[in-house]
Amino acid sequence: xxxxxxxxxxxxxxxxxxxxxxxxxxxxxxxxxxxxxxxxxxxxxxxxxxxxxxxxxxxxxxxxxxxxxxxxxxxxxxxxxxxxxxxxxxxxxxxxxxxxxxxxxxxxx
Amino acid sequence: xxxxxxxxxxxxxxxxxxxxxxxxxxxxxxxxxxxxxxxxxxxxxxxxxxxxxxxxxxxxxxxxxxxxxxxxxxxxxxxxxxxxxxxxxxxxxxxxxxxxxxxxxxxxxxx
Numbered sequence: 144x145x146x147x148x149x150x151x152x153x154x155x156x157x158x159x160x161x162x163x164x165x166x167x168x169x170x171x172x173x174x175x176x177x178x179x180x181x182x183x184x185x186x187x188x189x190x191x192x193x194x195x196x197x198x199x200x201x202x203x204x205x206x207x208x209x210x211x212x213x214x215x216x217x218x219x220x221x222x223x224x225x226x227x228x229x230x231x232x233x234x235x236x237x238x239x240x241x242x243x244x245x246x247x248x249x250x251x252x
Numbered sequence: 253x254x255x256x257x258x259x260x261x262x263x264x265x266x267x268x269x270x271x272x273x274x275x276x277x278x279x280x281x282x283x284x285x286x287x288x289x290x291x292x293x294x295x296x297x298x299x300x301x302x303x304x305x306x307x308x309x310x311x312x313x314x315x316x317x318x319x320x321x322x323x324x325x326x327x328x329x330x331x332x333x334x335x336x337x338x339x340x341x342x343x344x345x346x347x348x349x350x351x352x353x354x355x356x357x358x359x360x361x362x363x
Contacts, residue, residue: 235350
């Protein structure tokens with residue numbers, strides 16, 4: 144059973160548009176992480192959110208953690224082709240990560 | 253300068269064979285992991301290894317066994333390979349169980 148559900152599964156947008164990816168959990172995790180994976184590479188950590196209601200910004204990326212610490216979103220403003228990749232959310236408990244199925248984002252030039 | 257490295261990058265082999273994938277990290281991390289990423293990109297943890305304590309995902313067949321010769325290495329041995337073992341396998345390491353640093357992956361194809 145998958146603990147983390149991501150939506151949408153695929154997202155294709157034009158350069159300059161905004162996008163939002165959602166991650167919903169049936170469980171509460173001690174923290175939640177977002178990773179980005181490019182083809183042929185391993186995932187790379189973008190951010191860790193810990194506190195319910197937390198909002199973190201990383202340049203054009205905004206990450207939110209729900210008040211109940213069971214859901215999160217990633218919003219990209221003015222997307223660029225370099226944002227293309229597989230975005231994965233992961234719930235953290237002890238030493239282990241539980242990943243969502245990922246959202247494949249394609250930004251067309 | 254590579255933080256987490258895996259060899260080989262690609263592995264093509266016949267059903268029934270035994271194979272190994274090597275992983276090394278030069279970050280001084282205490283915990284190492286193996287993940288399997290299937291064709292739908294779903295990443296599933298297989299093992300975590302910390303201070304000689306091995307935690308196994310109960311869904312992993314016992315044909316898979318991790319071996320850690322020292323703190324910097326966690327190799328993955330697979331016996332009697334099956335078609336369903338075809339996937340990309342990622343090694344990762346972590347200093348505290350929080351941020352994980354992933355290797356570049358090994359694409360295993362079983363024919």
